[in-house]
Amino acid sequence: MSSPCDPQYAPAGDVGAALMAIDSRLKAIYDGKAGIDPEQQKLNDQFTASLSPEEADDVLDGACTLVFLFMQWLQMAYEDHGKDVIEHVVPSLVASMRMMPKSVRPEVIPTMAGLLVAAGTGLSPSLWRQQYGEWTRDEMNPLEATAVLLAEHINRITDDHDFATRMIADALSGADED
Template identity: 50%
Template sequence: MSASLDPAYAPIGDVGTALLLVDSRLAQLAREDPTPDPEKCDLVERTLESFGPKAAQDVLDGACTLMYLYVDWLRKSLEAHGQDPMEYIVPYVASGLRAMRKSVKPEAIPTMVGMLTACVLGLSPTLWRRRYGQWLEAEMNALEASLVLLADRINNLTEDPNAASRMIVELLNVIDEQFGK
């Protein structure tokens, strides 16, 4: 593995806030009427706008950490069943992103495919993305949508609507216990 892209050298970021964004989007999609709640959207927007550049970067790093963890779980699950994770994870998310024509710009999809491929190969999506320049505004919705697709896939495979979120919360709890924040 290239040491320059090894996940051990990647910042973890603000996984909690990234998870909150994904979880709220999953909850919205699970409702009978998935129309966004304007009050919740406003709250999320105000929260995100209150972040300075450092905090915003931390949330992006946290989102990349979530991507890595979700893909790692899916990769291990697929490999345990003799399936090629590259064959199932990357096309699944790419086709989902292509179907979201109103919220995901086509030019952002190749970046997400690259990040997902890095994850499947055991490389850090954070460090992979940094190698190729600054984040683009068009990639923000694509990153969020990718995370929602991955989390939803985990939830569907486990037949548990909270499996992906619970997995991350449990991991964060273990880290808190070991390193005592």
């Protein structure tokens, strides 16, 4: 029986824009920058301000698609080693989010954990979240942090700082060719 949260019913959104934002954050982490580069933040703010509400929703859906794709990749990787992705990924990401109180408010951590579990069980994170109403402003940074933490987890597993970004970029290139 199909779930109303099945990914086939979910919009993919603007995965490219979401991926650029995630890649930008990863590069800052790997370059050892303690904070956000003011110039980069200015560009991000300008980009965000230029989005219409529909375009902003597309980027939001794109971030959820990234969470789904990253969790699916991690699920396959962990299953190859006889491990459960939810058991091994969700607790460490929740612990990481708890150490980021300026970016991730404690009250939204359960929602982000729910997104991870939804994706890890094959459900669309955006459709799962939609059941509970509109996204809130307080959930935007945590959603981005969730996607960044997942990508960084993949990069750490593969010992390649660009693996997660390249994997999605390659998938997008392949989809464009079809």
